[in-house]
Amino acid sequence: MAESKPSAPRFAYKGSRLKPLRAFCQVARLGSVSRAAEALYLSQPAVTLQLQALERELGVRLFERSGRRLAPTREGQLLYDMARPLVEGLDGLATNFREQVRGLDAGELNVAAGSSTILYLLPGIVEAFRERHPDVxxxxxxxxxxxxxxLLRSDAVDLAVGSMLDVPADLGYTPVYRFEPMLITPPDHPLAQKRELELADLSPYGLILPPKRLTTYRLVDLVFQQNRVPYTVALEVGGWEVIKQYVAMGLGISIVTAICLTDADRQRLAARSLARWFPPRSYGVVMRKGKFLSAQARAFVELIQPERSAPRDAYASGPSER
Structure with a gap:
């Protein structure tokens, strides 16, 4: 017969791990069984039994006497470091829960986002959030x-909203929208009138792009390099509104995402899809993995839905940003 595997030790004393761990943490904190019993509104024998049961299960000695106090052994200190957050978290669960519920009606919410996200995507979401939670x-x-x-990693913000190409291992990214890449030119530009547009047709004209450190510039460079098409950058400048204005003035052409093109741009710009060469850009929510979202943060995330905040214009096929 095959040997049976030894089963994990069972915690016998009244069948609960939380009570003995709570008693253990109080003894470790106060240095006395009697003082721990008073804090827990228990008898000294009850606390002693819980400690003994815990030591039997773990197979180690948890305390040693140091003068008139009980001090954790090396193993006891390790257990205390592990158990204290668990015990305090469970003991404070009801209070924290009530605070989170109240958080929908009060508190604060910090969101990180780029200027394009704030200008083009978030207005409708922010408006809806303010209507529902005016006290936040x-x-x-x-x-x-x-x-x-x-800001995310330091917990200075609750979440971020934007576009990501490379997602670090410690962060989570949930894309919500997609936007087509667009070529923008003045209305009378030769590329605006050309019937069949090739990527090489852009080579003779200087591009107006965001700074090199931003995603759009890196993506444009990658696509031209992969297709072995030369290109020139006439101007680097931040902000889609500035780029659109300079293109309208005839200072160059640009490659943008459809998120930034509105009905008002029809009078001064010609726009053509570059989806044949450039991938669509996604936009969504970025959070630190393992972070507990407050009630108000969850309420904000729930409002980020395509039907609620996607731009309603002929250029947009769905969202993104640089």
């Missing part, structure tokens, strides 16, 4: 790239 203090932190990730 909402702060939008205008940051892009590494700056936004630093």
């Amino acid at each position: 203090r909402l702060t939008l932190h205008n940051v892009t790239g590494a700056g936004g990730l630093d």
Whole structure:
């Protein structure tokens, strides 16, 4: 007969791990069984039995006497470091839960986003959130790239909204929208009138692009390099509104995402899809893995839905941003 595997030790004393761990943490904190019993409203024998049961299960000695106090052994200190957050978390569960429920009607929410996200995507979401939760203090932190990730990692913001190409292992990214890449030119530009557009047709004209550190520039460079098509950059400048204005003035052409094109741009710009060469850009929610979202943060995330905040214009096929 095959040997049966030894079963995990069972915790016998009244069948609960939480009570003995709570008693153990109180003894470790107060240095006395009697004082721990008073804090827990238990008898000294009850606390002693719980400690003994815990030591039997773990197979180690948890306390040793140091003068008039009980001090954790090396193993006891390790257990205390592990058990204290669990015990305190469970003991404070009801209070924390009530605070989170109340958080929908009060508190604050910090969101990191780039200028394009704040300008083109978030207005409808922010408006809906303010209508539903007027008592929550909402702060939008205008940051892009590494700056936004630093705020997430330091818990300076609850979440970020934007576009990501490479997602670090410690962060989670949930894309919600997709936007087509678009070529924009003045209405009378030769490329605006050309019937069949090839990527090489852009080579003779200087591009107006966001700075090199931003995703759009890197993506444009990657696509031209992969297709072995030369290109020139006439101007680097931040902000889609500035780029559109300079293109309208005839200072160059640009490659943007459909998120930034509105009905008002029809009078001054010609736009053509570049989806044949450039992938669509996604837009969504970025969070630190393992972070517990507050009630107000969850309420904000729930509002980020395509039907609620996608731009309603002929250029957009769904969203993204640089």
